[in-house]
Amino acid sequence: MSESDDRVGASPAPTGPLSRIDYSERIPNNVGLAGDRRLQRALEGWQPKFLDWWRTLGPSIPTHDVYLRTAVAVGRDGWAHFDRVPMEQYRWGIFLAERDPDRTIHFGRHKGEPAWQEVPGEYRADLLRLFVGQGDTEPASVEQQRHLGMTAPSLYDMRNLFQVNVEEGRHLWAMVYLLHAYFGRDGREEAEQLLKRNSGDLDSPRILGAFNEETTDWLSFFMFTYFTDRDGKYQLGTLKESGFDPLARTCTFMLKEEAHHMFVGTTGVGRTVERTAQLIREHGTDDLWRYGGIPLAVIQKYLNFQYSVSLDLFGSETSSNAANYYAAGLKGRWMETRRKDDHVLTDDTTQVPAVVDGRITTRTVPMLTALNLDLRNEYADDCATGIKRWNRELEKTGVEQRLYLPHEGFNRKVGVFARHHLSPDGRLIDEAEWNRQVDEWLPTADDRAQVAGLMRPQHEPGVFAGWIAPPGVGINDLPVEYDYVRF
Numbered sequence: 001m002s003e004s005d006d007r008v009g010a011s012p013a014p015t016g017p018l019s020r021i022d023y024s025e026r027i028p029n030n031v032g033l034a035g036d037r038r039l040q041r042a043l044e045g046w047q048p049k050f051l052d053w054w055r056t057l058g059p060s061i062p063t064h065d066v067y068l069r070t071a072v073a074v075g076r077d078g079w080a081h082f083d084r085v086p087m088e089q090y091r092w093g094i095f096l097a098e099r100d101p102d103r104t105i106h107f108g109r110h111k112g113e114p115a116w117q118e119v120p121g122e123y124r125a126d127l128l129r130l131f132v133g134q135g136d137t138e139p140a141s142v143e144q145q146r147h148l149g150m151t152a153p154s155l156y157d158m159r160n161l162f163q164v165n166v167e168e169g170r171h172l173w174a175m176v177y178l179l180h181a182y183f184g185r186d187g188r189e190e191a192e193q194l195l196k197r198n199s200g201d202l203d204s205p206r207i208l209g210a211f212n213e214e215t216t217d218w219l220s221f222f223m224f225t226y227f228t229d230r231d232g233k234y235q236l237g238t239l240k241e242s243g244f245d246p247l248a249r250t251c252t253f254m255l256k257e258e259a260h261h262m263f264v265g266t267t268g269v270g271r272t273v274e275r276t277a278q279l280i281r282e283h284g285t286d287d288l289w290r291y292g293g294i295p296l297a298v299i300q301k302y303l304n305f306q307y308s309v310s311l312d313l314f315g316s317e318t319s320s321n322a323a324n325y326y327a328a329g330l331k332g333r334w335m336e337t338r339r340k341d342d343h344v345l346t347d348d349t350t351q352v353p354a355v356v357d358g359r360i361t362t363r364t365v366p367m368l369t370a371l372n373l374d375l376r377n378e379y380a381d382d383c384a385t386g387i388k389r390w391n392r393e394l395e396k397t398g399v400e401q402r403l404y405l406p407h408e409g410f411n412r413k414v415g416v417f418a419r420h421h422l423s424p425d426g427r428l429i430d431e432a433e434w435n436r437q438v439d440e441w442l443p444t445a446d447d448r449a450q451v452a453g454l455m456r457p458q459h460e461p462g463v464f465a466g467w468i469a470p471p472g473v474g475i476n477d478l479p480v481e482y483d484y485v486r487f
Helices: 039-058 121-144 155-196 218-239 243-284 296-312 320-328 367-397 431-441 443-455
Strands: 066-069 081-086 348-357 359-366
Touching: 039 121, 039 155, 066 155, 066 243, 121 155, 121 218, 121 243, 121 320, 155 218, 155 243, 218 243, 218 296, 218 367, 243 296, 243 367, 296 367, 296 443, 320 367, 348 367, 359 367
Parallel strands: none
Antiparallel strands: 066 081, 348 359
């Protein structure tokens, strides 16, 4: 396909409400940044530090240009434009969804009041903590995925990796804008720290454990984008309900971009399973290393690991902080407005898991304190849909084995199960049995080395590594064989 192909860069003409993004500015934005010179100067002072971080800890493989999606508007239609962009010239910016002047707070003690356009003084510290926690995750995944381009299984996959990376970088900009705009010196200092903490750094690691884990190979990356980015979807979904309107509008737009990250994970694992199933059918065994494939048992181990560390991101099953955030109107529930209750919850109770006298049971707690579990349950149900999809591929190929989600208590470091050992099927076991069987349940160093050994880069258009199946369709109606990345 020639460079002049008219599908490159094409996107539908917008028909819905728009908030256009001004790319003539040094920092592209749709927040009227030019009207606040003090804020503009502060962000322009942070920008070189961000670019230095990107050059140092962003994608390490040099490229000429990449076929990327860039936001041009935040309305229902036309919010993204596809074109070739040199990575070093990508324009990160600040984009908020349209403001609804009639928006009210939907939950908590302030239910029914107009949404806040400024930070309420009594909630300043809590909002700052929420911004820093969310903001710290965005650059972390870029750091974790820094070297993956070197072993990309195709140009299609490399392009998807880079799309995830640049959007995580933009999500960092979204949080940094809020910190600078609404939190003064404290916000500026926290914005500096977001670039000083680094994933896996012994002295200054990222705040949450899952974001300090190594992304050692592309199967890890696909599991991360399926499970851990899905946690991001649910966290952003609760912040989208916030009574602080700038945060709600920021997260509303971020969720548009987050959908692609989960698509990468869903289809990436699915294509890996598809290729594994083909090889099992062809050779009659799951011992696929000699045939250049990843055994289904190892895919299950990777799944067990990423799901369990992602569950930890939701925190403890009961949390006074979660209760306080909800009551204050700062952080709602997933799909808050669709819930059929009073959205105050002061009289509601629910059941949470407990381990008592060597058995798993439940106990009754106030609903307000169990909001972390409520969100985690929504997430777990969503995760199960991908498992069904992958298992349909196994069934279609005639493979008897099936993938599954491990028990919520398996391999947990946070919450009620953190002090106990559970098998993937939910049996309480002692430490000796855990030590005997853990290598059957979680990736071993040898498993990871074997997977890494398959990560041979394929940088020719339309060529795919032998351990993964090609996708059914390309990006933005382009062929799978398109040269999505040029060197």
